[in-house]
Amino acid sequence: MGFGVDVGGSGIKGAVVDLRTGEFVGERIKIATPKPATPQAVADTVAQIVRAHDWHGPVGITLPSVIRQQVATTAANIDPSWVGTQVHDLFAEALGREELAVLNDADAAGVAEVAFGEPQAREGAVIFLTFGTGIGSAMLVDGTLFPNTELGHLLLDGKEAEHLASSAAKDREDLSYKKWAKRVDAVLHEYARLLNPTAFVVGGGISRKADKWVPLLTVDVPVIPAKLRNRAGIVGAAMAAHTHLAP
Ligand code: BGC
Numbered sequence: 001m002g003f004g005v006d007v008g009g010s011g012i013k014g015a016v017v018d019l020r021t022g023e024f025v026g027e028r029i030k031i032a033t034p035k036p037a038t039p040q041a042v043a044d045t046v047a048q049i050v051r052a053h054d055w056h057g058p059v060g061i062t063l064p065s066v067i068r069q070q071v072a073t074t075a076a077n078i079d080p081s082w083v084g085t086q087v088h089d090l091f092a093e094a095l096g097r098e099e100l101a102v103l104n105d106a107d108a109a110g111v112a113e114v115a116f117g118e119p120q121a122r123e124g125a126v127i128f129l130t131f132g133t134g135i136g137s138a139m140l141v142d143g144t145l146f147p148n149t150e151l152g153h154l155l156l157d158g159k160e161a162e163h164l165a166s167s168a169a170k171d172r173e174d175l176s177y178k179k180w181a182k183r184v185d186a187v188l189h190e191y192a193r194l195l196n197p198t199a200f201v202v203g204g205g206i207s208r209k210a211d212k213w214v215p216l217l218t219v220d221v222p223v224i225p226a227k228l229r230n231r232a233g234i235v236g237a238a239m240a241a242h243t244h245l246a247p
Helices: 039-052 087-095 107-115 161-165 167-172 177-195 204-215 228-244
Strands: 002-007 011-018 023-032 061-064 100-104 124-129 134-143 144-147 199-203 223-225
Touching: 002 039, 002 107, 002 228, 011 039, 011 228, 023 228, 039 061, 039 087, 039 161, 039 223, 061 087, 061 228, 087 100, 100 107, 100 134, 100 228, 107 124, 107 134, 107 144, 107 199, 124 167, 124 204, 134 161, 161 167, 161 177, 167 177, 167 204, 177 204, 199 204, 204 223, 204 228
Parallel strands: 002 061, 061 100, 124 199, 199 223
Antiparallel strands: 002 011, 011 023, 124 134, 134 144
């Protein structure tokens, strides 16, 4: 068993995970993300979720930030005060334990999809993308992660991919699936041109409606809807905590 917590813009969610199957054991607890979502306020909420499960083992935590040597170095869609935060120390103090792993949210979700998702995601050079407030990315070769890629910030005609084609952009600009899919397609063409993956795996809430937009894409690389959906971040976080601690 492991424990994962996924820190998102609107909710912080945690659950006990069966690491052999990628399934939750018992319920998932969700608490609204505090506002402002400062490091201390988020750490206190994470601690509340872990306590509510009465979990005393290792904990994996995702953040929508680049995490290098357990320091958050970017804050595109979270409170700017995260930049420079020593996240291991922050959560170790809040949770009263050292057995922790903190990693980027899309990296966690990508690792989980590769382990428990569609078979086509397990082999080859896979680009996993989450479409939400931003565009998160995880790049994996035969399941091994190249961490902290930030493909959502690639510039297309001077504009960041995530500002054009996140699902938040679709909502903000009230775009039809057809119009939005055209933007996603342009972004995927650019990723394919530069990185030549064997497959894209697309996640985030909007992957639930994949039938409305994936068939409209023209990119010459298979686009596979993610299978774990909103479970992926929690499962990947739990896996990371476990692997980091493995002898
Ligand atoms: C952040 C990434 C994150 C993604 C999804 C982007 O804006 O820069 O680190 O993975 O949003 O939350």
